[in-house]
Amino acid sequence: MLRFLVRRSLGALVILVIVSMITYALFFAIPADPARLYCGKICTPENLALIRHDMGFDKSWPLQYWDWLSAIFTGGTYNNVTCSAPCFGYSFDKKELVGHILADRFPTTLSLTVGSAVIFLIFGIGTGMLAAHKQGKALDKIASSASLIVSSMQIYVAGPLALVALVYSTDLLAQPNYVPFTQDPVGWFTGLLVPWIVLSLIWTANYTRMTRSSMVEQLSEDFVRTARAKGMSGTSVFMRYAWRGAMGTIVTVFGIDLGVLLGGAIITETTFSLHGLGELAIHSFNDSDLSLLVGVTVVAATLIVFFNIIVDAAYALIDPRIRLA
Incomplete structure (x- = not known):
C-alpha cells in the first residue's frame, strides 16, 4: 500500500506540472495584454514597459513559468510583498498574494x-x-x-x-x-x-x-x-x-x-x-x-x-x- 501511494503521488506531481504548463501556454495564446489592462486609459510606452517588467511579462513564457514553479518551493517577492513557500504568485489585479485569495x-x-x-x-x-x-x-x-x-x-x-x-x-x-x-x-x-x-x-x-x-x-x-x-x-x-x-x-x-x-x-x-x-x-x-x-x-x-x-x-x-x- 505504501509503495502504491508513493508511486501514485509522484505520478500526481507530474500531472500537476503538466496541467500548470498547459495553462501557462494557453494563457499566452490568448490575444490579450494584461499589462495594457492595468496601465489605464492614459498609457505611455514607458509606463507600459515598466508594468510589463514588474509583472514579469517582459520574459518568455517558459521563463515566467520557471519563476512561478520555483516560487512554490523557495518563495518569492512580488510588488515588495514577501511570499513564503509554497508561493503561488501575486495577483496584480487584486493586489494580493494568490495563496491568500485561494x-x-x-x-x-x-x-x-x-x-x-x-x-x-x-x-x-x-x-x-x-x-x-x-x-x-x-x-x-x-x-x-x-x-x-x-x-x-x-x-x-x-x-x-x-x-x-x-x-x-x-x-x-x-x-x-x-x-x-x-x-x-x-x-x-x-x-x-x-x-x-x-x-x-x-x-x-x-x-x-x-x-x-x-x-x-x-x-x-x-x-x-x-x-x-x-x-x-x-x-x-x-x-x-x-x-x-x-x-x-x-x-x-x-x-x-x-x-x-x-x-x-x-x-x-x-x-x-x-x-x-x-x-x-x-x-x-x-x-x-x-x-x-x-x-x-x-x-x-x-x-x-x-x-x-x-x-x-x-x-x-x-x-x-x-x-x-
Missing part, C-alpha cells in the same frame, strides 16, 4: 460541496437502492423516470427558478449567501440551503440512476443467485452481496465528482453569487490574471488527482478481490 475563497466552495454531497448521496443512493429492490414495479418506474427528467435539467435554469419560488416570491428560504460556520452556524446553513438543494437535485438524479443500474447488474450475478439458492433471505443477499458489489462503481464516480466540485462549482457559484473557487476562476480569466488563473487550476487539479488516489486505495477495502500491486 485560502479565503476555498471555505465557500468546501461548504457548498460538502453540504450538497451529503444530500445527494443520501437521497440518490437511497432512491436507487429502492428502485433496484422494486425492479419493474411502479416505484422503480417512477424513480427512473423522475431521475431521467431531473438529470436533464441545468443549474443555470433550475437555480433562478428555485430563487423565484423559494426566496423572492414566498420568502420560505433566505437569500443565498456564505457566512463562516465558526461565525454563525445558523446563518451558514440557511445561506447555503438553496444552492445545496439545486446542486444536489441534479446530482441526486445521477446517483439514483447509477445506483439502480449497478444494483440491478449485481443482482443478476451468479454469486447472488447461488446465495439465494442456499436459502439466504432477500434482504441479506441485497445488502451483503449486491450492495457491496455496487459500492465500487459508486465510490469511483463519487471520488471524481467530489474532486471536481471542490475544484470549483463554477455554474452554481456564479448563479447564486457565491464567492468561491469557481467564481474566482471566471473572474481571473476575464481579468487576464495569470497567477490567479494558474493557482485556481492547480488547486482544482490537485483535488481531483488526490481523490482519485484515495478511491484507488479504497478499492482493496471495498472489494477483497482487488489487491494493490
